[in-house]
Amino acid sequence: MRSWPPAGLVDGGPYHTLPGWTLRNRGSYNAAMKVTLFVTCLTDLFAPQVGMALVKTLEHFGCQVNFPAAQTCCGQPAFNNGFTAEARVLARRMIEVLADSEHIVTPSGSCGAMIREHYPELFRDDPLWQRRAAAIAARSYEYVEFLTRVLRVDLRGFSLPEKTTFTYHYTCHLRGLGATGQETIRLLEQIGNAAFVPLEKAEQCCGFGGAFAVQYADISGAMVRDKVECGARTGAAVMIVNDGGCAMNIDGARHRRGDGFAVRHIAEIIAAAIANAPPPEANRS
Amino acid sequence: MKHSLANAPPREPPSPNASGMALPVFYPDFLSEARRAATDDALHNALDHSVTGKDYDRREILRELPDADALRDLAGRIKRHTLDHLDYYLELLEKNVIRHGGRVHFASDHRQANAVVIAIARRAGAKLIVKSKSMVSEEMRLNDALAQAGIEPLETDLGEFILQADHDHPTHLVMPVIHRRAPDIGRVFAQRFQTPYTEDPSALAEMARTYLRRRFNEADMGVSGVNFAVARTGSIVICTNEGNGRMCTTRPRVHVAIMGLEKVIPELEDLPVFLKLLARSASGQSLTQYTSISTGPRRPGEHDGPEEFHLLIMDNGRSRLLAGDYRDVLRCIRCGACLNACPIYRKVGGRSYGSVYPGPIGALLTPLMNGLAPHQHLPRASSLCGACYEACPVKINIPEMLIHLRKDMVDARITGPAQRLVFGLWSWTLRHGWSYRLGQVAQRFFMRRLRGPDGWIARLPGPLRGWTQMRDFPAPPRHDFRHLYKQYRRAQSRPPSGRI
Numbered sequence: 001m002r003s004w005p006p007a008g009l010v011d012g013g014p015y016h017t018l019p020g021w022t023l024r025n026r027g028s029y030n031a032a033m034k035v036t037l038f039v040t041c042l043t044d045l046f047a048p049q050v051g052m053a054l055v056k057t058l059e060h061f062g063c064q065v066n067f068p069a070a071q072t073c074c075g076q077p078a079f080n081n082g083f084t085a086e087a088r089v090l091a092r093r094m095i096e097v098l099a100d101s102e103h104i105v106t107p108s109g110s111c112g113a114m115i116r117e118h119y120p121e122l123f124r125d126d127p128l129w130q131r132r133a134a135a136i137a138a139r140s141y142e143y144v145e146f147l148t149r150v151l152r153v154d155l156r157g158f159s160l161p162e163k164t165t166f167t168y169h170y171t172c173h174l175r176g177l178g179a180t181g182q183e184t185i186r187l188l189e190q191i192g193n194a195a196f197v198p199l200e201k202a203e204q205c206c207g208f209g210g211a212f213a214v215q216y217a218d219i220s221g222a223m224v225r226d227k228v229e230c231g232a233r234t235g236a237a238v239m240i241v242n243d244g245g246c247a248m249n250i251d252g253a254r255h256r257r258g259d260g261f262a263v264r265h266i267a268e269i270i271a272a273a274i275a276n277a278p279p280p281e282a283n284r285s
Numbered sequence: 286m287k288h289s290l291a292n293a294p295p296r297e298p299p300s301p302n303a304s305g306m307a308l309p310v311f312y313p314d315f316l317s318e319a320r321r322a323a324t325d326d327a328l329h330n331a332l333d334h335s336v337t338g339k340d341y342d343r344r345e346i347l348r349e350l351p352d353a354d355a356l357r358d359l360a361g362r363i364k365r366h367t368l369d370h371l372d373y374y375l376e377l378l379e380k381n382v383i384r385h386g387g388r389v390h391f392a393s394d395h396r397q398a399n400a401v402v403i404a405i406a407r408r409a410g411a412k413l414i415v416k417s418k419s420m421v422s423e424e425m426r427l428n429d430a431l432a433q434a435g436i437e438p439l440e441t442d443l444g445e446f447i448l449q450a451d452h453d454h455p456t457h458l459v460m461p462v463i464h465r466r467a468p469d470i471g472r473v474f475a476q477r478f479q480t481p482y483t484e485d486p487s488a489l490a491e492m493a494r495t496y497l498r499r500r501f502n503e504a505d506m507g508v509s510g511v512n513f514a515v516a517r518t519g520s521i522v523i524c525t526n527e528g529n530g531r532m533c534t535t536r537p538r539v540h541v542a543i544m545g546l547e548k549v550i551p552e553l554e555d556l557p558v559f560l561k562l563l564a565r566s567a568s569g570q571s572l573t574q575y576t577s578i579s580t581g582p583r584r585p586g587e588h589d590g591p592e593e594f595h596l597l598i599m600d601n602g603r604s605r606l607l608a609g610d611y612r613d614v615l616r617c618i619r620c621g622a623c624l625n626a627c628p629i630y631r632k633v634g635g636r637s638y639g640s641v642y643p644g645p646i647g648a649l650l651t652p653l654m655n656g657l658a659p660h661q662h663l664p665r666a667s668s669l670c671g672a673c674y675e676a677c678p679v680k681i682n683i684p685e686m687l688i689h690l691r692k693d694m695v696d697a698r699i700t701g702p703a704q705r706l707v708f709g710l711w712s713w714t715l716r717h718g719w720s721y722r723l724g725q726v727a728q729r730f731f732m733r734r735l736r737g738p739d740g741w742i743a744r745l746p747g748p749l750r751g752w753t754q755m756r757d758f759p760a761p762p763r764h765d766f767r768h769l770y771k772q773y774r775r776a777q778s779r780p781p782s783g784r785i
Contacts, residue, residue, distance in 0.1 A: 120579055
């Protein structure tokens with residue numbers, strides 16, 4: 001079974017033990033852009049390495065990253081299931097926690113869409129909160145969107161330690177953010193040693209949908225089976241999935257079926273590529 | 286409003302729609318239908334070949350337009366305008382149909398609508414009615430009503446013809462017979478025509494064609510649906526690919542066109558907007574093979590067309606939708622693009638939706654027209670991926686409306702107490718920093734105890750077991766993000782040691 005990334009590179013140990021992390025290339029993009037991390041509850045508990053990859057990469061590109069520890073959940077599960085009052089309470093909390101922010105960046109497309117699309121709508125009858133919600137919405141970004149539209153990063157100098165093939169699953173909620181998925185693929189193709197193979201039915205939902213996956217396990221199961229079969233057919237070593245929920249769903253089904261590919265967030269790949277760059281000392285000599 | 290129902294008193298046929306619902310329900314048990322379909326690989330393959338393929342065709346051909354998105358926007362706005370002024374446009378339509386020598390009938394529900402068609406047929410002395418494809422007639426279960434009244438209805442759309450011969454129901458808005466396989470259809474034909482079995486599509490089509498040609502000549506009355514009704518000119522527009530629609534509307538002496546009251550558009554100039562979108566969205570064509578615009582019956586000196594033209598406009602619960610929060614659902618032009626784009630439809634098939642309208646639009650229409658309680662699974666069984674909204678040529682925000690229906694179910698307490706308790710507790714936990722962290726700690730503790738040697742959970746307990754039916758669940762790693770982040774910041778603030 002292939003394992004990727006190689007042990008010790010990304011999830012093998014705490015990040016600060018990686019060589020030369022914070023010394024290289026700092027400030028070469030936008031000087032000290034302040035970024036507030038909205039890490040999402042799923043990433044916090046189940047995929048902390050993705051959150052750390054966000055911190056590391058954003059700092060690498062010159063951002064000043066902070067993480068308000070008071071944040072919990074954006075309220076998306078309640079909102080999606082019709083519990084609007086509950087969602088509103090959590091949204092108010094999130095808006096207060098994120099009030100003093102310049103740019104809000106999240107690793108998860110659906111949580112980003114919740115803030116951007118649904119927060120203003122949630123307070124349709126409450127002008128005061130709607131204004132606050134709209135202010136938050138206007139400065140929140142999904143990670144890839146932030147890299148490509150705000151930071152305009154160029155990853156062409158970076159390269160992975162070994163040749164790896166990637167495929168990419170389009171996270172449904174990127175639709176609400178006006179992203180086509182090409183942004184992620186373009187970033188990936190800039191990285192040396194990273195080869196991209198397209199995924200069949202890439203834009204077909206993986207079947208996560210929160211409570212839907214548990215309540216309608218048969219339907220959701222059929223959907224994720226389709227996704228994992230398509231993934232296995234690509235022969236890629238890694239499937240890029242930029243959403244905590246989708247990743248959990250696809251990875252769980254992949255593990256059950258015993259398919260060999262890994263499921264990763266693009267931030268993990270970028271972090272690995274940055275970590276793999278030759279140390280600046282070597283460049284200088 | 287003056288209308289001709291007054292002179293044709295509705296004689297009610299026994300209702301085929303159980304318990305007076307607006308839509309007939311063929312398969313009431315969503316869960317068992319969906320469960321069966323979800324493991325049917327043959328169905329999934331067939332749907333992938335047809336609907337998924339059509340979805341890609343749609344995207345491909347929409348790129349031909351200079352600005353498809355702006356056109357969809359325009360189409361949506363024309364529909365919204367028409368719905369906002371529906372009373373005006375319906376009266377205008379009625380006036381102009383009458384001006385061209387046609388007659389207009391309004392029916393408030395499917396019973397009245399069936400009664401109108403039967404009354405017209407009786408007056409014309411019709412024994413045989415040829416029908417082109419019409420979803421509204423499915424909604425009325427017109428074929429059953431006609432048969433009960435001793436009149437033979439004959440579906441002439443090839444797909445509907447097959448379904449009628451086998452007493453089956455359509456499972457797609459534009460490809461009604463999509464759930465049947467070739468051998469299956471061969472068997473139906475062999476039985477219907479008493480001929481040797483074949484599954485060669487062109488042989489089967491030829492058989493149906495020869496038969497239908499003869500029957501078109503025998504029919505006294507034709508019934509068609511309506512894709513668009515132009516208020517200003519009193520014209521009806523029918524888009525088909527087989528040409529049978531034109532035979533139904535021109536060959537018999539009497540033509541009855543049936544429409545839901547939302548099918549009206551203001552002007553002839555609005556028509557190209559919809560024609561450009563309809564065929565592209567429905568079947569990936571730039572235009573359907575036949576686009577027929579008919580205005581009234583045959584006039585003196587004309588060579589073809591029916592002697593009598595009737596337009597039947599059915600409400601059947603639509604005006605109630607017009608008044609509520611769900612007005613936008615009436616923009617629908619029944620192209621089926623949302624079905625083709627829907628990952629759920631691709632897995633459960635059209636039958637699971639239980640009624641006349643399958644797919645995402647059906648998940649809205651069925652509970653909206655029949656009531657939420659009997660159809661509560663339809664709005665819930667969606668991952669809200671938004672593919673339908675992206676595909677919709679008139680930009681109906683289907684996912685948003687599904688969420689709204691879920692909210693209605695919570696408000697009406699159709700959503701069960703267990704779910705209400707779970708969401709109440711869950712949201713309370715997330716309201717405070719301390720309880721959130723306590724919750725995370727508890728989750729990590731229990732889940733790490735459930736994990737197997739490979740670090741994955743193969744069986745979740747209780748109501749969560751659905752997850753582990755098809756996939757494993759990841760056990761949370763030892764440290765959460767906030768812990769790693771704190772460690773990382775602490776390490777940064779320490780003076781660097783060792784390696785520089």
